[in-house]
């Protein structure tokens with residue numbers, strides 16, 4: 001039988017993230033990544049937690065709040081490159097399973113320090129590039145919508 | 151909800167169909183900068199991505215995990231804005247999702263109104279997992295992210311596969327520079343700082359017992375497999391091991407040293423190559439729930455008819471996949487209380503290596519005609535790709 005999921009739409013500006021919507025959808029979620037053994041890791045993930053703060057589901061994402069962008073190679077001999085974004089803002093989606101007992105979704109991210117005024121391009125590159133590998137910290141936590149009545 | 155007015159949402163068309171979207175990975179391709187008269191070109195462009203996807207390992211083996219939809223959106227004008235500030239032609243065109251080059255001052259950085267894209271797609275295909283926006287422009291460019299955007303020219307399909315690696319499968323970049331090999335300011339990308347990346351395809355760890363892709367490393371392969379002799383530069387020496395060897399190759403995740411990638415080459419490093427074994431394994435694990443080995447039960451009526459009084463009659467149904475677990479049930483639909491009306495038997499023919507013919511013979515046990523229906527239950531569905 002089809003599983004129910006919750007589609008979470010987040011928006012962000014700098015390192016501030018907001019939950020814009022949470023909608024139940026009959027579809028399959030992507031499977032969970034490991035729910036333990038990742039202390040100190042860098043990157044970005046969301047965790048679905050229960051009332052006792054146990055992690056029920058975790059999904060690692062590749063930089064959904066990027067402070068740099070990947071510029072495409074024009075030919076197969078060409079390289080991908082990265083370039084800093086002056087004012088990071090945008091939105092992203094995460095589909096999480098609708099697990100009984102799930103209460104909150106936590107957003108964990110490695111993010112660079114805020115840009116100082118009049119930063120050089122070299123300094124921006126170093127700051128953004130180093131920021132993405134700091135140990136991730138919880139930057140926001142949102143309640144999940146109450147279960148539908150059965 | 152339609153914030154844009156420079157065109158029209160025509161609707162969604164499913165171009166790869168593998169059953170209920172509640173069970174599949176649903177990929178949506180959306181048009182931008184195609185005029186009404188160019189929608190046939192969009193259909194061709196969308197199909198070209200589908201063809202590239204299923205020609206790329208490991209997707210070659212997982213076609214049945216996907217539903218692919220095309221969402222046809224027309225634009226008043228063709229193309230995308232191409233500001234002169236980045237050396238573009240200065241074209242400012244009226245398109246549905248307002249796609250423009252020259253974001254962050256980079257001409258190739260082509261971005262559209264991703265909120266509008268999300269709203270249109272969610273209305274058309276609510277169960278979407280990944281959206282790719284195809285922009286009808288001869289200027290090269292695009293951008294990654296949750297809703298990735300590509301100008302449809304050059305090798306865009308190959309770049310789109312790399313971006314799907316990020317957006318759908320959480321894969322990291324395996325290249326070892328930031329602004330470009332030799333283009334980074336001296337010292338900035340030499341040594342990967344401490345902090346194990348959360349992504350599955352890059353690591354700081356070269357310990358055979360604990361490296362995250364250790365299961366794919368042969369005992370005879372040295373770790374690290376290839377070190378970078380000069381951390382001030384990209385590691386561009388020849389591979390010391392045969393192509394396809396999984397190990398730990400220094401130079402990954404934007405740094406020359408201290409971070410390792412699983413193979414010498416990978417699509418997450420360079421679009422001219424296939425995904426490495428670790429990236430493929432990650433994609434397979436992610437797609438596994440969508441492969442539908444245990445769908446079902448899936449029920450229906452295969453045929454109906456009348457069996458004459460006291461007679462027998464045989465139907466057959468052919469070309470059913472041999473992997474399906476099928477149960478047949480025949481029931482009378484003509485009421486006649488008091489005694490059994492029919493008996494049936496199922497005979498089975500292996501008509502080919504992968505297909506089965508079922509022969510259903512129904513005997514009418516009564517002195518009157520009886521109408522029947524033959525029902526099936528497929529306990530496990532597709533099972534193969």
Ligand SMILES: [Zn+2]
Pocket residue numbers: 324351412416417418425426427428429430
């Ligand atoms: Zn790889």
